[in-house]
Amino acid sequence: MPLVSIIIPAYNAERFIRETLDSVVNQTWPEIEVFVVDDGSRDKTVEIARTYESEKLQVFTQKNQGACVARNKGLSMSKGKYLQFLDADDVISLDKIEKQVQVLENAGDFMAISPSVHFMDGENYMTMSPREESAWIFDNDDPVDFLVRLYGGYGERWMVQTSAWLTPASIAKKIGPWDETLLLDQDGEYFARAVLASKGIRTTGGINYYRRFVGGGNISSKYNKRENLESAFHALNCKAAYLAEKTNSEQYRQAMATLYLEIAINAYPMYPDMVHKCEEIIRKTGKKPAFPVMGGSIVELTRKTLGWKAAKKLRHTIHKLRGSGGK
Numbered sequence: 001m002p003l004v005s006i007i008i009p010a011y012n013a014e015r016f017i018r019e020t021l022d023s024v025v026n027q028t029w030p031e032i033e034v035f036v037v038d039d040g041s042r043d044k045t046v047e048i049a050r051t052y053e054s055e056k057l058q059v060f061t062q063k064n065q066g067a068c069v070a071r072n073k074g075l076s077m078s079k080g081k082y083l084q085f086l087d088a089d090d091v092i093s094l095d096k097i098e099k100q101v102q103v104l105e106n107a108g109d110f111m112a113i114s115p116s117v118h119f120m121d122g123e124n125y126m127t128m129s130p131r132e133e134s135a136w137i138f139d140n141d142d143p144v145d146f147l148v149r150l151y152g153g154y155g156e157r158w159m160v161q162t163s164a165w166l167t168p169a170s171i172a173k174k175i176g177p178w179d180e181t182l183l184l185d186q187d188g189e190y191f192a193r194a195v196l197a198s199k200g201i202r203t204t205g206g207i208n209y210y211r212r213f214v215g216g217g218n219i220s221s222k223y224n225k226r227e228n229l230e231s232a233f234h235a236l237n238c239k240a241a242y243l244a245e246k247t248n249s250e251q252y253r254q255a256m257a258t259l260y261l262e263i264a265i266n267a268y269p270m271y272p273d274m275v276h277k278c279e280e281i282i283r284k285t286g287k288k289p290a291f292p293v294m295g296g297s298i299v300e301l302t303r304k305t306l307g308w309k310a311a312k313k314l315r316h317t318i319h320k321l322r323g324s325g326g327k
Helices: 017-025 045-050 067-077 096-105 143-150 169-175 186-196 226-244 250-267 272-285 297-306 308-323
Strands: 004-010 032-039 057-062 082-085 111-113 116-120 165-168 201-203 208-212
Touching: 004 017, 004 067, 004 096, 017 032, 017 045, 017 057, 032 045, 032 067, 045 057, 057 067, 082 096, 082 169, 096 111, 096 165, 111 186, 143 186, 143 226, 143 250, 165 169, 165 186, 169 186, 186 226, 226 250, 226 272, 250 272, 250 308, 297 308
Parallel strands: 004 032, 004 082, 032 057, 111 201, 116 208
Antiparallel strands: 082 165, 111 165
């Protein structure tokens, strides 16, 4: 039975770490090793995690250096044939590892993806059904087509959250470590490399439960800081370059136009230089990007009549009024 290495970066996760580790140590797949790497937490994360220590589960600490450094530390110690990266505030169903290993053992160097339940912190996620993702995520022997489709090359774009993947260690060795310079879209850049180094995608059973937060507690929603936006821009440049080595199809250019527009919208009006860079790249694709939903009916009407920049200003004004009680 192949060994699976489960790598959990943790930072100030005392509210969630017990639930996360319960879902790990009770996996129906018995051959696991677990590395919890605490990234300088200031709460009781380490204290709680150490109550789970065993021959199969080890807890390590480091000064605060970021999730990618923590993942790479776990990766350097791993001996498994397969890798499960799991965020410390997420949960996996007890059969996820077993279901994914069973598929990959018959597939070779493919990447495995389980269904995902996206839930708000506090919700009873066990009563919720996974998202309908079959338009974007299905068994696919073409890694390039999978990414282009995921990025919006055929219309709406989608995402695969970190913990939904199971990665063969053979692929991880080919692509190298996580990019420790990235603050945002770390998983997007890493798994783009992994997918392109694979033979394709295999969908599996099991469920990934992805916790979201009211007010944007996930780092992926923190687009108000320049360093985060620059990280997202750099990650997208990397993904665009990886794919450009394989294709220059209309669908690829459509996907890039859509993704760069999203960064431009998030950067406007605070960082006009970043907006300009994105708009130049969009222009070079020769494609009209698909617009994300920017707000309610008034905001959307403004976008359609006056453009996305006017809609972004209106959305900002609405949020500001709500935050001040409408005064």
